[in-house]
Amino acid sequence: MDAKTHWESVYADRAPNAVSWYRPHLETSLALIERAANGNKSASIIDVGGGESTLVDDLIGRGCEQITVLDVSQVAIEVTKKRLGRAAEQVRWITADITQVQAEESFCDVWHDRAVFHFLTAAEQQIAYVRNVAKTVKPGGHVIVSTFGPEGPTKCSGLEVMRYDAESLHSQFGVRFRLIESSKELHHTPLGSTQQFLYCYCRVQ
Numbered sequence: 001m002d003a004k005t006h007w008e009s010v011y012a013d014r015a016p017n018a019v020s021w022y023r024p025h026l027e028t029s030l031a032l033i034e035r036a037a038n039g040n041k042s043a044s045i046i047d048v049g050g051g052e053s054t055l056v057d058d059l060i061g062r063g064c065e066q067i068t069v070l071d072v073s074q075v076a077i078e079v080t081k082k083r084l085g086r087a088a089e090q091v092r093w094i095t096a097d098i099t100q101v102q103a104e105e106s107f108c109d110v111w112h113d114r115a116v117f118h119f120l121t122a123a124e125q126q127i128a129y130v131r132n133v134a135k136t137v138k139p140g141g142h143v144i145v146s147t148f149g150p151e152g153p154t155k156c157s158g159l160e161v162m163r164y165d166a167e168s169l170h171s172q173f174g175v176r177f178r179l180i181e182s183s184k185e186l187h188h189t190p191l192g193s194t195q196q197f198l199y200c201y202c203r204v205q
């Protein structure tokens with residue numbers, strides 16, 4: 001089954017707050033995005049694999065003016081747009097597979113991904129993803145990627161996933177991406193279990 005078919009069926013079957021990755025607010029992501037944007041409300045921010053998360057709501061609420069949400073699932077994008085109502089018009093929506101889309105050159109200041117890169121288990125998918133980050137993010141821009149940590153689960157949503165520590169995640173991106181900070185987060189799922197996440201925050205040279 002390809003990524004699109006899988007994720008469309010996940011979102012067609014489950015309520016937004018019933019999936020294991022759900023959090024009412026992505027506090028760590030928000031704090032890192034605010035730090036990267038450094039008070040610039042017109043910074044161009046992309047949330048890759050945003051799904052049905054409330055990150056976009058919170059970014060709009062903080063006055064961010066240039067937000068793009070990309071996800072392979074049209075169902076997830078439609079649910080999020082409906083929740084936002086008229087505010088959805090302020091956002092650029094892209095339904096695409098990040099490993100296949102032709103990225104626009106140097107259009108964003110901040111790239112954010114929570115729980116997408118770890119689903120890319122084949123080297124060619126990882127290379128295609130990193131190529132898109134390198135093309136899309138402006139020199140001097142920031143990349144925030146969160147995956148399962150070394151003690152995180154080995155599967156999510158029925159799919160095999162990769163687990164990373166800061167060094168192995170950073171090595172996927174290479175020296176052009178200067179690692180500024182990494183941290184681990186214990187995520188409490190709606191079903192009562194815990195999952196270790198890793199955040200890496202990099203600056204593009």
Ligand SMILES: C[S@@+](CC[C@H](N)C(=O)[O-])C[C@H]1O[C@@H](n2cnc3c(N)ncnc32)[C@H](O)[C@@H]1O
Nearest residue numbers: 007021049050051053071072073097098114115
């Ligand atoms: C585990 S969910 C995380 C959603 C959201 N980032 C969050 O933290 O709540 C993974 C998301 O990535 C999307 N996704 C998975 N593979 C993708 C790909 N190759 N390209 C774009 N989106 C993808 C899925 O549709 C899903 O919304």
